[in-house]
Amino acid sequence: MTANAEPTTAARPPLVTVQGLKVAYDGGPLVLDGVHLELHPGETVALLGSSGSGKSTLMRSLTGFAPVTSGSVHVAGYDVANLRRGELRRLRADVGQVFQQFNLVGRLSVLTNVLTGALHDAGPVNLAGGFSAAHRRRAMELLDRVGIAYKAKEQARSLSGGQQQRVAIARALMQNPKVMLADEPVASLDPKLSHTVLDLLQRIAREDGIPVLVSLHVLPLALRHSDRIVGLRHGEVLVSAPTAQLSTEQLAPLYDGDDEEGED
Numbered sequence: 001m002t003a004n005a006e007p008t009t010a011a012r013p014p015l016v017t018v019q020g021l022k023v024a025y026d027g028g029p030l031v032l033d034g035v036h037l038e039l040h041p042g043e044t045v046a047l048l049g050s051s052g053s054g055k056s057t058l059m060r061s062l063t064g065f066a067p068v069t070s071g072s073v074h075v076a077g078y079d080v081a082n083l084r085r086g087e088l089r090r091l092r093a094d095v096g097q098v099f100q101q102f103n104l105v106g107r108l109s110v111l112t113n114v115l116t117g118a119l120h121d122a123g124p125v126n127l128a129g130g131f132s133a134a135h136r137r138r139a140m141e142l143l144d145r146v147g148i149a150y151k152a153k154e155q156a157r158s159l160s161g162g163q164q165q166r167v168a169i170a171r172a173l174m175q176n177p178k179v180m181l182a183d184e185p186v187a188s189l190d191p192k193l194s195h196t197v198l199d200l201l202q203r204i205a206r207e208d209g210i211p212v213l214v215s216l217h218v219l220p221l222a223l224r225h226s227d228r229i230v231g232l233r234h235g236e237v238l239v240s241a242p243t244a245q246l247s248t249e250q251l252a253p254l255y256d257g258d259d260e261e262g263e264d
């Protein structure tokens with residue numbers, strides 16, 4: 001992110017606004033305690049914090065998968081803590097998600113896996129051949145965009161981890177997402193592939209003008225591939241600043257007392 005691009009991005013109204021969010025599971029202790037978060041169109045925000053700090057819970061809260069104890073969560077126009085009938089499905093269709101384990105259907109082709117991203121608006125379909133020509137064209141375009149169209153007919157399980165993650169990103173894009181969430185998307189990948197995948201996510205954010213929230217364990221990756229960093233410590237936001245203003249040393253308190261977190 002260049003120095004003068006940050007105000008432009010931040011000046012656009014946020015697509016995600018979390019205010020004073022508290023989450024407790026099953027009457028247990030608070031695992032998020034008063035979290036504030038804004039995600040603006042076009043920006044990539046890295047979510048950092050040691051294991052158990054609440055990163056996944058915060059991600060899940062954006063798609064209605066975490067029990068909101070108090071506070072508010074607004075995502076792409078939805079009031080997530082007070083959704084009306086039918087809105088939960090629409091919210092989840094508007095949020096593209098990418099996971100550490102890719103979550104592809106291994107026996108299906110790469111193309112079919114991408115097409116499943118359109119299931120929410122394709123109606124009842126037969127996975128073997130029921131998608132429209134327009135959907136198939138779009139899926140091929142997206143595979144081309146993530147650099148893997150030549151693998152379209154292969155079984156997903158025959159691809160390498162980095163390739164599978166690119167398929168998963170294409171599948172998420174098939175939803176025409178208004179927001180993209182990536183929960184530790186490179187935790188299973190080697191450093192080179194991690195850069196490729198994170199470059200791709202950051203490019204998507206900029207080109208498509210959507211916010212991308214990506215949780216990461218490796219500080220140098222966050223410092224290189226994000227516009228802003230939000231750091232959680234014991235369920236509270238300890239750091240929230242443009243990446244260009246942060247250094248490894250400034251992020252170290254996120255991992256105080258941990259032996260392994262934050263190492264490259």
Ligand SMILES: Nc1ncnc2c1ncn2[C@@H]1O[C@H](COP(=O)(O)OP(=O)(O)OP(=O)(O)O)[C@@H](O)[C@H]1O
Binds near residue numbers: 050052053054055058
């Ligand atoms: N479904 C659940 N039921 C009960 N407690 C949960 C549940 N999910 C998470 N927790 C607890 O909430 C806290 C935060 O967990 P969370 O998975 O959000 O952290 P995290 O920062 O994503 O950790 P990691 O980096 O290890 O994935 C932890 O103490 C965890 O045990």
